[in-house]
Amino acid sequence: MLTIALPKGRIAKETLEKFEKAFNEEFIFEDRKLILEKGGFRFLNVRNQDVPTYVMHGAADLGVVGLDVLEEKEYDLIKLLNLHLGKCKVAFGLKRGEELDFSKSEIKVATKHEKIAKKYFEQKAMAVEIIKLYGSIELAPIVGLSDCIVDIVETGTTMKQNGLEVGPTIMESSAHLIANKNSFYAKKEIILELKQRLEEVL
Numbered sequence: 472m473l474t475i476a477l478p479k480g481r482i483a484k485e486t487l488e489k490f491e492k493a494f495n496e497e498f499i500f501e502d503r504k505l506i507l508e509k510g511g512f513r514f515l516n517v518r519n520q521d522v523p524t525y526v527m528h529g530a531a532d533l534g535v536v537g538l539d540v541l542e543e544k545e546y547d548l549i550k551l552l553n554l555h556l557g558k559c560k561v562a563f564g565l566k567r568g569e570e571l572d573f574s575k576s577e578i579k580v581a582t583k584h585e586k587i588a589k590k591y592f593e594q595k596a597m598a599v600e601i602i603k604l605y606g607s608i609e610l611a612p613i614v615g616l617s618d619c620i621v622d623i624v625e626t627g628t629t630m631k632q633n634g635l636e637v638g639p640t641i642m643e644s645s646a647h648l649i650a651n652k653n654s655f656y657a658k659k660e661i662i663l664e665l666k667q668r669l670e671e672v673l
């Protein structure tokens with residue numbers, strides 16, 4: 472049986488809709504149940520950021536997750552299919568009217584995306600202090616916690632309403648179907664069949 476980790480939260484609804492179309496059946500995790508069995512597949516209801524962890528450890532063969540989370544986890548997983556949902560970018564946010572002061576000996580960056588931010592500054596050979604936050608990232612430069620932020624931008628409204636401007640983009644993101652490498656080679660036929668079913672409803 473193939474096990475697929477599906478994300479809770481922001482991209483849950485659109486993800487379930489894709490699977491509903493592909494399977495031509497309703498997909499509902501009843502009440503507090505975290506497992507759903509459908510058409511010979513087992514679906515897991517997990518936190519968005521935990522999806523790659525389940526797939527990496529082989530507890531799920533496949534998963535659906537945003538590229539931003541995948542990049543942040545740095546796991547060696549197969550990207551099978553772009554589902555073209557949950558579209559956003561990971562970008563800098565700066566106080567309106569300000570620019571990054573590259574002459575500073577160390578730039579303070581508040582972010583949920585620690586590794587993505589660190590890699591960006593490493594490539595530019597710039598010293599950076601990463602301040603890990605778990606939400607409300609846009610507050611950080613306004614109250615002097617950091618010089619800038621690296622965060623998800625979808626419409627840009629949150630930055631705008633908090634006195635920030637969207638700066639350079641680090642990466643574009645959308646939800647992808649991902650696979651565990653061993654599962655992919657061991658269960659290639661069924662995985663490719665599922666991929667095709669999803670492709671047909673995109």
Ligand SMILES: Nc1ncnc2c1ncn2[C@@H]1O[C@H](COP(=O)(O)OP(=O)(O)OP(=O)(O)O)[C@@H](O)[C@H]1O
Pocket residue numbers: 479480481482518519520521536537538539540557558559623624625626644645646
């Ligand atoms: N405006 C947005 N804000 C946040 N994520 C967005 C937005 N637009 C699209 N996304 C995508 O949706 C994914 C899910 O976001 P969500 O807020 O549900 O989870 P999370 O906070 O990253 O994870 P968790 O629930 O595990 O803490 C993100 O990883 C990103 O790829």
Ligand SMILES: O=P(O)(O)OC[C@H]1O[C@H](OP(=O)(O)OP(=O)(O)O)[C@H](O)[C@@H]1O
Pocket residue numbers: 605606607608609622623624625626627628629630
């Ligand atoms: O560009 P926008 O359309 O305004 O969307 C971007 C905002 O949405 C996300 O926040 P979320 O709602 O997940 O809150 P949190 O990060 O504070 O948990 C993200 O971290 C940004 O703050």
